[in-house]
Amino acid sequence: MARLNLNRLTRIAVVLTATVLFLLARSAFAQEETGEGAEPVGAGPGVLEPVPLTPPPAEEAPPPVVFPQPQNIHATDLPNDNGTGVALLFDKAAAENDRTYYTVSIALSAGGPFAEATSFGAAGNFKENFNKYYPGFYWFGRFRNPNTVHVAPITEIVTGVDEQGRPKHEPLTTGKTYYLKLAIEQDGETMELPQVFEAVPKQDWFNTALSNNFLFAVIFGAIILFFIARARRDPNLFIRKIAGLEAVDEAIGRATEMGKPILYLNGMSDLSSLSTIAALNILGRVSRRVANYESQLTVPCRDPVVLTVAQEIVKQGYADAGRPDAFNADSIFFLTSDQFSYAAAVSGIMMRDRPSANFFMGYYYAESLILAETGASTGAIQIAATDSATQLPFFITTCDYTLIGEELYASSAYLSREPLLLGSLKGQDMGKAFMMIVLLVCTILLTCGVVFVKELFRALG
Amino acid sequence: MQFFRRRFPILLAFLAGIAMFFAQYVPAKPAQALYSGFIDWTIIIAGFAGIFGIISLTHYHMTKVRRRVPGYGFSVTTLTGFTVMLVIGLFFGIAQPNVKTAGDWMFLNLMIPMQATMFATLAFFIASAAFRAFRARTAEASALLVAGLIVILGRVPIGHYIPKLTDLAAWIMANPSMSAYRGIFLGVALAGIAMSVRIIFGVERTYMGGGD
Numbered sequence: 001m002a003r004l005n006l007n008r009l010t011r012i013a014v015v016l017t018a019t020v021l022f023l024l025a026r027s028a029f030a031q032e033e034t035g036e037g038a039e040p041v042g043a044g045p046g047v048l049e050p051v052p053l054t055p056p057p058a059e060e061a062p063p064p065v066v067f068p069q070p071q072n073i074h075a076t077d078l079p080n081d082n083g084t085g086v087a088l089l090f091d092k093a094a095a096e097n098d099r100t101y102y103t104v105s106i107a108l109s110a111g112g113p114f115a116e117a118t119s120f121g122a123a124g125n126f127k128e129n130f131n132k133y134y135p136g137f138y139w140f141g142r143f144r145n146p147n148t149v150h151v152a153p154i155t156e157i158v159t160g161v162d163e164q165g166r167p168k169h170e171p172l173t174t175g176k177t178y179y180l181k182l183a184i185e186q187d188g189e190t191m192e193l194p195q196v197f198e199a200v201p202k203q204d205w206f207n208t209a210l211s212n213n214f215l216f217a218v219i220f221g222a223i224i225l226f227f228i229a230r231a232r233r234d235p236n237l238f239i240r241k242i243a244g245l246e247a248v249d250e251a252i253g254r255a256t257e258m259g260k261p262i263l264y265l266n267g268m269s270d271l272s273s274l275s276t277i278a279a280l281n282i283l284g285r286v287s288r289r290v291a292n293y294e295s296q297l298t299v300p301c302r303d304p305v306v307l308t309v310a311q312e313i314v315k316q317g318y319a320d321a322g323r324p325d326a327f328n329a330d331s332i333f334f335l336t337s338d339q340f341s342y343a344a345a346v347s348g349i350m351m352r353d354r355p356s357a358n359f360f361m362g363y364y365y366a367e368s369l370i371l372a373e374t375g376a377s378t379g380a381i382q383i384a385a386t387d388s389a390t391q392l393p394f395f396i397t398t399c400d401y402t403l404i405g406e407e408l409y410a411s412s413a414y415l416s417r418e419p420l421l422l423g424s425l426k427g428q429d430m431g432k433a434f435m436m437i438v439l440l441v442c443t444i445l446l447t448c449g450v451v452f453v454k455e456l457f458r459a460l461g
Numbered sequence: 462m463q464f465f466r467r468r469f470p471i472l473l474a475f476l477a478g479i480a481m482f483f484a485q486y487v488p489a490k491p492a493q494a495l496y497s498g499f500i501d502w503t504i505i506i507a508g509f510a511g512i513f514g515i516i517s518l519t520h521y522h523m524t525k526v527r528r529r530v531p532g533y534g535f536s537v538t539t540l541t542g543f544t545v546m547l548v549i550g551l552f553f554g555i556a557q558p559n560v561k562t563a564g565d566w567m568f569l570n571l572m573i574p575m576q577a578t579m580f581a582t583l584a585f586f587i588a589s590a591a592f593r594a595f596r597a598r599t600a601e602a603s604a605l606l607v608a609g610l611i612v613i614l615g616r617v618p619i620g621h622y623i624p625k626l627t628d629l630a631a632w633i634m635a636n637p638s639m640s641a642y643r644g645i646f647l648g649v650a651l652a653g654i655a656m657s658v659r660i661i662f663g664v665e666r667t668y669m670g671g672g673d
Binding site for chain 2 (some may be wrong): 036080081082083112123164174203204205206207210212213216220221224225228274277278280281284300303304305307310312313327330333334335336337338339341343344348352366367369370373387390392393394396397398404405406407408409410412413416420421424425428429431432435
């Protein structure tokens with residue numbers, strides 16, 4: 001019996017040992033399959049951790065990533081550029097969301113190597129964001145079906161690395177074929193589309209983004225030329241009086257009577273500014289009258305180019321008045337190009353020479369008030385003409401007469417009284433009338449909800 | 462000779478004007494190269510014209526000093542400052558990264574403080590101009606005074622303690638003021654085109670110094 005009992009106990013021990021070993025082995029295999037560490041933290045070598053008798057519940061597998069499927073993918077030349085850009089376009093995918101990103105790569109051959117050219121989120125890079133290149137869509141498509149086409153404009157390619165090891169970017173070459181690929185990133189997973197798209201950068205000979213601007217400039221220019229031609233036939237044109245210009249003779253006459261000089265400033269800009277050219281045109285008319293009145297003219301200049309032109313203009317003005325001998329080249333001189341040094345120097349001239357008439361023509365900055373206030377303190381008649389809207393209040397406050405904005409450009413024509421020049425003023429007035437009508441009509445249309453008219457006048461490019 | 466004195470400059474102005482007009486609308490490289498070429502020319506011309514500026518400056522002040530005209534001391538100061546800066550700049554160099562030069566020191570410690578002083582006087586000129594502008598003699602001046610006070614108070618810290626004042630100041634700037642600005646800008650743009658047409662087509666020639 002004892003033998004039998006021993007055998008039975010032995011069998012039970014063997015079965016139990018086998019069961020424990022089986023469970024241990026199963027647990028170990030399960031850990032290997034799930035990739036967990038074979039030796040858990042805290043477990044020493046040869047130490048067995050408690051083993052659960054029931055298997056752990058299986059973890060839920062993450063749902064597979066659904067990549068958006070953009071349609072109508074195609075590569076083209078970038079429109080309205082100088083031939084150094086291509087673009088990859090594709091329709092907005094239905095499945096894209098704020099975790100979707102697109103990356104476009106570029107290569108010199110279809111086989112690669114491809115380098116990342118641009119990357120953007122699904123919320124951006126629509127055609128509407130690039131109205132400089134796609135104005136037609138911007139004007140009209142935007143209100144029907146906006147934000148439906150993604151655009152990836154590419155203007156550079158990485159051609160190597162510089163001395164510091166940074167990627168060296170170079171503009172794309174006109175006429176060369178480039179190869180583009182699109183990769184989609186969704187929820188951290190990336191999928192590169194197998195297709196390779198070709199595009200060749202081409203030069204464009206008209207910027208359609210500026211069509212509205214071009215059209216208006218041509219129409220307005222034609223209107224002015226029409227009125228100039230009309231003035232040639234019928235020189236009796238009525239032009240409204242401009243008080244500031246009517247006072248020019250008065251100011252010069254007063255200076256002559258008082259035996260004091262006339263100070264004339266051409267503004268702070270250089271000759272590339274239209275307002276400086278306008279100021280120089282007025283200087284020509286004023287110098288002729290100064291010569292007629294036998295008065296003195298002082299023209300301190302801020303720009304050396306303006307100085308040389310002003311000298312020639314005044315010289316010709318004296319010659320036209322029949323007084324070339326009265327011209328004094330030293331009265332037109334260069335002071336300094338520095339803004340506040342110029343203001344200080346002109347203020348000094350005003351205080352020392354006490355001119356009886358000051359002309360502030362052209363474009364001014366912060367120094368306008370320093371000049372005009374100093375002039376006002378000397379009791380001079382002051383006439384200002386500027387298109388600098390921010391400085392106008394200062395001139396209006398401190399000067400006797402101020403020509404506002406466009407009147408600066410009209411002054412030369414007004415003072416000359418020449419029919420051809422006055423004809424251009426008439427054309428300018430017609431342009432203004434046209435603009436007023438357009439503004440009124442567009443305001444009514446916008447109020448009624450016809451919003452596309454706003455886009456027709458948007459400045460692009 | 463008459464052609465080169467009268468017609469040739471007008472022809473040049475016409476061709477340059479037309480070329481620059483179309484360059485604005487043509488993005489292709491030849492047009493842009495032409496445009497940037499013209500810009501380069503203006504930079505070169507301005508560089509050479511700088512010499513005329515220096516000649517004019519020294520001649521003007523030397524004449525004043527020679528004739529001992531009243532206030533010629535200012536001319537002496539100008540010529541001294543000009544000569545010192547020129548000599549130091551020529552022989553000791555101008556500012557370079559991490560290198561301090563005498564010219565740099567003079568610019569930072571003389572030129573900039575003097576510029577700042579002139580700019581600072583603007584505050585006093587603004588006060589006197591505002592006093593003149595805000596005298597409520599007419600209905601328009603009264604409206605200007607009221608609007609000016611609202612905008613001034615609305616833009617300083619104390620204005621934030623007055624209910625709705627900052628909003629009212631912002632409304633004045635964004636609506637009546639902006640409308641006036643835009644009216645001026647539109648007029649300037651149209652007048653600019655008109656004057657460009659006059660110059661390009663040779664109707665306006667005063668700027669050439671050649672008369673009519």
